[in-house]
Amino acid sequence: MSDAKLGQEPAYWTSEVAKKLEVSDSTLRKWCIQLEATGYKFVKGENDSRAFTKHDLKALQLFKQIVKVQRKTKEVASLEVVERYGARQGTPPCNLHRWPFKPMNSKIKLMIWLKVLKK
Structure with missing residues (x-):
């Protein structure tokens, strides 16, 4: 664990x-971009770099399980992760303007599911 x-x-x-996840930095970044597109919020540090919390680690472990073991698409995995881990609980560890997260708009959710179903 870093001193950050x-x-x-x-x-x-x-x-x-x-x-920890046994994936490349590039794969992790792609997963994070996919999660953010679905509404997940990571804490951002200087230079817009992500700082991951234990909450994020659990969410990413689930994402990996869904993609690598259950062999589902990244889009489906991100929806499941956001549904389970999208809202954070407890005292925010960073700037208050990022908290609480708004739930994903149902119109966006529908658009993502339609995209998944077309594949």
């Missing part, structure tokens, strides 16, 4: 999380 802290919560950087 978000309030009192330990933070992990991309290379640390990629190593």
Whole structure:
């Protein structure tokens, strides 16, 4: 774990999380972009770099399970992860303007499902 802290919560950087998940940095970034497109919010540090919390690690472990083991698409995985981990609980570890997260708009959710069904 790095010395980076978000309030009192330990933070992990991309290379640390990629190593824990046993994926490349590039794969992790692609997964994060997919999750963000579906409404998931990561804490951002300087230079817009992501700082991952334990909450994010759990969400990414589920994403990996869905994509690698269950062999579902990244789009479906991101929907499942956002549904389960999209809202955070407890005291925010960073700037308050990022909290609480708004639930994903049902119109966006429908558009994503239609895209998945077309494949």
